[in-house]
Structure formats: C-alpha cells, structure tokens
Amino acid sequence: LASAELSINAASRWHHDLTGFEFSLRRANTDTLAEPARAGAFDFPFDAITRINRAGFNYQGDYTERSWARTTFGYEFEDEHGVTGNLPASVSTGIRRNHAVYGQQFLEIGRLSAVGGVRFVHNESFGNKAVPRIALGFTALQGGQIFSGTRLRFSYAEGIKEPTFAESFGNGGGFPTAPNPNLKPERARAFEAGIEQKFKEKYALSATYFNNLFRDKIDFNFFGTCNTFCGQYVNVNEALAHGAELEFHGRPLTKLSLDAAYAYTSTQIIKQ
Numbered sequence: 096l097a098s099a100e101l102s103i104n105a106a107s108r109w110h111h112d113l114t115g116f117e118f119s120l121r122r123a124n125t126d127t128l129a130e131p132a133r134a135g136a137f138d139f140p141f142d143a144i145t146r147i148n149r150a151g152f153n154y155q156g157d158y159t160e161r162s163w164a165r166t167t168f169g170y171e172f173e174d175e176h177g178v179t180g181n182l183p184a185s186v187s188t189g190i191r192r193n194h195a196v197y198g199q200q201f202l203e204i205g206r207l208s209a210v211g212g213v214r215f216v217h218n219e220s221f222g223n224k225a226v227p228r229i230a231l232g233f234t235a236l237q238g239g240q241i242f243s244g245t246r247l248r249f250s251y252a253e254g255i256k257e258p259t260f261a262e263s264f265g266n267g268g269g270f271p272t273a274p275n276p277n278l279k280p281e282r283a284r285a286f287e288a289g290i291e292q293k294f295k296e297k298y299a300l301s302a303t304y305f306n307n308l309f310r311d312k313i314d315f316n317f318f319g320t321c322n323t324f325c326g327q328y329v330n331v332n333e334a335l336a337h338g339a340e341l342e343f344h345g346r347p348l349t350k351l352s353l354d355a356a357y358a359y360t361s362t363q364i365i366k367q
Contacts, residue, residue: 096116096117096118096119097116097117098114098115098116098117099114099115099116100112100113100114100115101113101114108158108159108160109156109157109158110156110157110158110159111154111155111156111157112153112154112155112156113152113153113154114152114153114154115151115152115153116149116150116151116152116153117148117149117150118148118149118150119147119148120145120146120147120148120177121145121146122144122145122146123142123143123144123145124141124142124143124144125141125142125143126140126141126142127140127142128140141181142181142182142183143180143181143182144178144179144180144181144182144186145177145178145179145261146177146178146179147175147176147177147179147260148174148175148176148177149173149174149175150173150174151171151172151173151174151193152171152172153169153170153171153172154169154170154171155167155168155169156168156169163202163203163204164200164201164202164203165200165201166198166199166200166201167197167198167199167200167201167212168196168197168198168199169196169197169198170194170195170196170197171193171194171195171196171197172192172193172194172195173192173193174190174192175190175191175192175193175260176188176189176190176191177189177260177264179260179261179264179265179266180266185271187264187265187266187272187274188264189260189263189264189274190219191218191219191220191263192219193216193217193218193219193257194216194217195214195215195216195217196214196215197212197213197214197215198212198213199211199212199228200212206233206234206235206237207231207232207233207234208231208232208233209229209230209231209232210228210229210230210231211227211228211229211230212227212228212229213225213226213227213228214226214228216255218257218280220257220258220263220276220278221257221258221278221279221280224255224280226252226253226254226255227251227252227253228250228251228252228253229250229251229252230248230249230250230251230252231248231249231250232246232247232248232249233246233247233248234246234247235247240295241294241295242292242293242294243293243294243295243296244291244292244293244296245290245291245292245293246290246291246292247288247289247290248287248288248289248290248291249286249287249288249289250285250286250287251285251286252284252285252286253282253283253284253285254282254283254285255280255281255282255283256280256281256283257280258275258278258279258280258281258313258328262275262278262313262328263275263276263278263328265327271325272315272325272326272327272328273318273325273326273327274327275327275328275329278313278328278329278330279311279330280311281309281310281311281312281313282309282310282311283307283308283309283310284307284308284310285305285306285307285308286305286306287303287304287305287306288303288304289301289302289303289304289340290302297345297346297347298343298344298345298346299342299343299344299345300341300342300343301340301341301342301343302339302340302341302342303339303340304337304338304339305337305338305339305340306335306336306337307335307336307337308333308334308335309333309334309335309336310333311330311331312330312331312332312334313328313329313330313331314328314329314331314332315327315328315329316328316329316331332364332365332366333364333365333366334362334363334364334365335362335363335365336360336361336362336363337360337361338358338359338360338361339358339359340356340357340358340359341356341357341358342354342355342356343355343356
C-alpha cells in the first residue's frame with residue numbers, strides 16, 4: 096500500500112488536496128496432497144491465488160466564500176483489476192474503472208447551520224448511482240438561568256457499498272463462484288432527528304431517534320446443479336433498523352465529570 100498527498104493553500108479562500116494511491120494484494124493458498132482417508136471426498140489438491148491491484152487519485156477543492164459559507168467539490172478515479180481462482184487454468188479475471196464526482200455546501204447563518212451535498216458514482220460493475228446527504232441544526236434557545244441552550248438537529252443520507260472483486264467477477268478455484276455481472280451495490284438510507292438540552296452550562300442531555308433501511312444486501316447462493324460448494328453472490332432481502340439513543344454529560348465539580356448513555360435498537364427483515 097502506498098499513497099502520496101499534495102496540499103496547496105492557494106489564494107486566501109482556496110484550498111486544494113490531490114491524493115494518489117496504489118494498493119496491491121497477493122495471496123496464495125496451496126495444498127499439494129490429497130488425503131481422502133482424513134477428509135473423504137472433500138480433500139483434494141489445489142493452488143488458489145488472488146492477485147488484485149487498485150490504483151487511482153482523488154482531487155478535492157475547498158472554497159470559503161464567507162466566514163459562514165464553504166463549498167467543497169471533488170473528483171475520484173480508480174482502476175481495479177485482478178485474477179482469482181485455482182491454477183493452472185480455472186481462474187477468473189476482471190477489470191473495472193470507476194469515476195465519482197461530488198459536491199457539498201456548508202452554511203451557518205445565525206442559529207441555523209446546514210450541510211447539503213451529493214455524490215455521483217459511475218462504476219463499471221453496476222452503472223450509475225447518485226447518493227445525497229443533508230444535515231440541519233438549529234439553536235432554538237440560548238442563555239437562560241436553567242435551560243442554557245436547546246439545539247435541534249436532523250439529517251438524511253443515502254449510501255452504497257460496491258461488491259468486492261470476487262463477488263462481481265467470481266472465483267474459479269476449488270470452490271467455484273460464478274461471476275455475477277448484474278450484481279448491484281448494497282444500499283442504505285438513513286435519517287435521524289434529535290435534541291440536545293444544556294442546563295446551567297454544566298449538564299447536557301441529548302436524545303436521538305434513528306431509522307436505517309438496507310436494500311440489496313449481498314449474500315452467497317448455492318447452486319443445485321453442481322457440487323455442494325458451487326454458487327454465486329446475489330442481492331437479497333430488505334432490512335430495517337431503528338431505535339433511540341440517550342446521552343447525559345455533567346461536570347458538577349472541576350475534577351469530576353459524569354457520563355451515561357443508553358441505546359435501544361429494533362431490527363426487522365422486511366423482505367427475505
């Protein structure tokens with residue numbers, strides 16, 4: 096693994112970051128002996144290899160328009176290729192070149208702060224996806240003898256996780272995995288809403304509700320037409336996780352602090 100980063104402070108309002116990286120994975124798993132007396136029909140010689148290389152670069156620019164406004168944008172490129180399988184002939188090869196552009200705007204005006212952004216991805220395995228993000232915060236109450244600050248917050252975001260190289264292109268080794276060119280990325284949608292209440296600047300109580308929906312989870316599916324270990328990665332099910340979190344922070348004395356937290360989570364499989 097190697098990477099290099101160039102950081103440039105240009106004009107007073109501009110900042111640039113350029114990063115290049117290289118990742119190389121080499122793995123070998125070899126067994127030259129067949130010992131059926133120990134493991135029956137499941138013990139056989141194999142020479143399994145994995146050779147994967149990822150390389151790319153990322154540019155990010157930040158422009159500070161005012162003390163209360165900042166714009167962020169960027170571009171990413173990644174080249175991924177490799178070979179997996181069982182030598183000498185039963186191997187799977189693949190290559191995908193991925194692009195992404197993104198932008199984000201931050202604003203802080205009076206008691207209101209807001210962040211909004213979107214990321215657009217072109218992946219040669221699953222095509223095009225756009226994932227948005229927004230976060231809002233509002234100070235409803237300032238000062239006061241007892242209630243020294245009330246802050247409301249809300250966020251909504253979507254995300255994706257690309258299939259791994261072996262999941263998309265298969266593995267031709269001793270336990271063959273068929274390629275799945277139609278495999279979709281795992282998707283998630285998340286939003287949360289919460290409130291933070293301060294008391295006399297020494298104590299704070301916060302409560303948050305969260306709701307996360309997961310789609311197109313990737314799982315291994317066995318084939319009935321070949322041996323026990325033959326199959327393919329596929330997209331399955333839809334699941335929901337939601338719940339609440341409570342946090343309490345206090346400092347009654349200079350050398351004494353108190354912290355407590357409680358979280359409740361409920362999960363449900365919506366589609367098998």
